[in-house]
Amino acid sequence: MSTSKENGIEIGIYTLADIGPDPLTGKTITAQQRVKEIIQAAKLADEAGLDVFGVGEHHRLDYAVSSPAVILSAIAQVTNRIKLTSTTSVLSTLDPVRLFEDFATLDLLSDGRAEILAGRGAFIESFPLFGYSTNDYDELFSEHMDLLLQLNRNERVTWSGDYRSALRDAEISPRPVQEQIPIWIGVGGTPESAVRAGRFGVGMALAILGGDPYRFKPLVDIYRKAGLEAGHSPEVLKVGVTGHAYIATTTNQAKDEFFPYYSNYWSYVNRQRGMGTRMSREDFEHMASPNTALFVGSPQQIVEKVLRQHELFGHTRFLAQVDIGGLPFNKVAENIELLATEVAPAVRKATSK
Secondary structure, X not given: OOOHHHHOOEEEEEEOOEOOOOOOOOOOOOHHHHHHHHHHHHHHHHHHOOOEXXXXXXXXXXXXXXXXXXXXXXXXXXXOOOEEEEOOEEHHHOOHHHHHHHHHHHHHXXXXXXXXXXXXXXXXXXXXXXXXXXXXXXHHHHHHHHHHHHHHHOOEEEEOOOOOOOEEEEEOOOOOOOOOOOEEEEEOOOHHHHHHHHHHOXXXXXXXXXXXXXXXXXXXXXXXXXXXHOOOOHHXXXXXXXXXXXXOOOHHXXXXXXXXXXXXXXXXXXXXXXXXXXXXXXXXXXXXXXXXOOEEEOHHHHXXXXXXXXXXXXXXXXXXXXXXXXXXXXXXXXXXXXXXXHHHHHHHHHHOO
């Protein structure tokens, strides 16, 4: 595959597989149906020419996917060229050996299309589930990341740390098709996370879900500075942006159609986190205004927002989450089509050499 600079930035979609009621019908689909729709969405994205498809990890009954590698392996069988990544793998509570071997297996199944986006996750239920303490939140992540990178580089690994048993000349199998699996760290907004990603010399994926994207520019700057100071070349210090999106023919149509689903999404996500706030139409209008990071509007409006962020960050990848809040699958499919046929070509053209 050619580099993104020649072809402009990569454009793709991702899902966290939330299972929410459709606010217009009151119906909630099953986890089985949700998983089948995710596989169908990936197939559509591949056929439409998008570059990347991502699947997130959660350990709650209101999300359908706890194992991105399993779902992505199913997707590998019905797609041909789209890159397949986790968004994110909760690295603090995953065993790095198991994670690497699962994604190396995905790489074999997909002919070299696997990637790992590791993060600390927005929820903490995986800590008690797998016998870890949230007191070790940062240390676990750093140690597991250090080991994951060694596994990615070497067929045999000798390693020791504080939170898992040591490895002595351990064989790490299977090896992926790619020389190394591309690894990214998901960063929500803390400078420490950006510095860590830079020092490790991995890609940094920014979750920019609202507000003015300009406030994330310092994170990108310190990420690149930390990476260069650690001796990594600028080519490996890639920045990706992820965000919520909804596209329709006109910006007003997009806002009218998406508002019930987006306010629904925030009400149940806030409820999951123990907050009771609801979103008004006024709040939503403000969140979707031209200078913010919420990608709701006509294809032209979305293109302008992506390019404004590209001026700020010089990122090489944009991933849109288009299936939240109980949005019915026909609307998800329409968004994939518009993203692939109207938004992606314009963005690629503007960002290519």
